[in-house]
Amino acid sequence: MGGTPGTGTAHLTVERVDATLVLTLNRPAAKNALSPPMLVGLYDGWLAADADDDIRSVVLTGAGGVFCAGMDLKALAGGGMADDAYRDRMKADPDLHWKAMLRHHRPRKPVIAAVEGPCVAGGTEILQGTDIRVAGESATFGLFEVRRGLFPIGGSTVRLQRQIPRTHALEMLLTGRPYSAREAERTGLIGHVVPDGTARAKALEIADQINACGPLAVEAVKSSVYATAEMTETDGLAHELEHGWPIFGTADAKEGAKAFAEKRPPVYRRT
Structure with a gap:
């Protein structure tokens, strides 16, 4: 209960x-x-x-x-x-x-x-x-x-x-x-x-x-929006780079590009 x-x-x-x-x-x-x-x-x-x-x-x-x-x-x-x-x-x-x-x-x-x-x-x-x-x-x-x-x-x-x-x-x-x-x-x-x-x-x-979007990307974007809301533009842009660049190195990012090239829906695995 x-x-x-x-x-x-x-x-x-x-x-x-x-x-x-x-x-x-x-x-x-x-x-x-x-x-x-x-x-x-x-x-x-x-x-x-x-x-x-x-x-x-x-x-x-x-x-x-x-x-x-x-x-x-x-x-x-x-x-x-x-x-x-x-x-x-x-x-x-x-x-x-x-x-x-x-x-x-x-x-x-x-x-x-x-x-x-x-x-x-x-x-x-x-x-x-x-x-x-x-x-x-x-x-x-x-x-x-x-x-x-x-x-x-x-x-x-x-x-x-x-x-x-x-x-x-x-x-x-x-x-x-x-x-x-x-x-x-x-x-x-x-x-x-x-x-x-x-x-x-x-x-x-x-x-x-x-x-349908990459879950790691979605969660990182949401986190960045809220984290930077009260920062100066300079601090916010620095935070965005720090937290956004790692997404490009994920297997999901590679899958997104590959799926686009192959004209098929991506299969994201949160990796």
């Missing part, structure tokens, strides 16, 4: 689709509000994806046409949870909930968010820890904390201004108002708006494109 890595929990479903691990927030009756079982399952899912070299990408989505309505404060305080094992896991690692929400953990595999319905408060905060974002037309976003006299402490006062223009970040943070999917796309918070009910399919389509 309390979550076995990679198998999911009562509130987090784990599914393998080819080379993609799909993590589904599964508490639709509560609008997928974050609970101890969900947070434990999420963190274990991130670890399982990192540990399995056959997994090349992760899709994060929600069940029941909802992404996530934020924290369930009652559940996190201990109310309404029949299984103490989840709370024991969280007590044993006081940072677990931040790792689950991608505040204190960055998976080495690309993470694609597939959003349907509400993605607000803690949902929008988790979203900022993902790499690529797809939303259904009726999806809604927002950081409502200030309306309740609270602080969006999942990382939004730091991350949001680095992901979208500061004027948009401050408006979202300081008004606490909801944003439509189209408005979120215009600000740059999400990358694709698709018909309702198709966000997961679009996310899996993007995942398939990533999965």
Whole structure:
């Protein structure tokens, strides 16, 4: 009990689709509000994806046409949870909930968010820890904390201004108002708006494109992007050379060139 890595929990479903691990927030009756079982399952899912070299990408989505309505404060305080094992896991690692929400953990595999319905408060905060974002037309976003006299402490006062223009970040943070999917796309918070009910399919389509690429190259590129984000251009370019050149010496790089010459799909072996 309390979550076995990679198998999911009562509130987090784990599914393998080819080379993609799909993590589904599964508490639709509560609008997928974050609970101890969900947070434990999420963190274990991130670890399982990192540990399995056959997994090349992760899709994060929600069940029941909802992404996530934020924290369930009652559940996190201990109310309404029949299984103490989840709370024991969280007590044993006081940072677990931040790792689950991608505040204190960055998976080495690309993470694609597939959003349907509400993605607000803690949902929008988790979203900022993902790499690529797809939303259904009726999806809604927002950081409502200030309306309740609270602080969006999942990382939004730091991350949001680095992901979208500061004027948009401050408006979202300081008004606490909801944003439509189209408005979120215009600000740059999400990358694709698709018909309702198709966000997961679009996310899996993007995942398939990533999965067809060299996994060592993909992971090195993702790592470099985040590592250099706050560096000067000079330091960032030096880091890129240091971490990018070794990729050219891999067997996968040779396979990519050979496959191109032979006009066939490459077969990458992570070597």
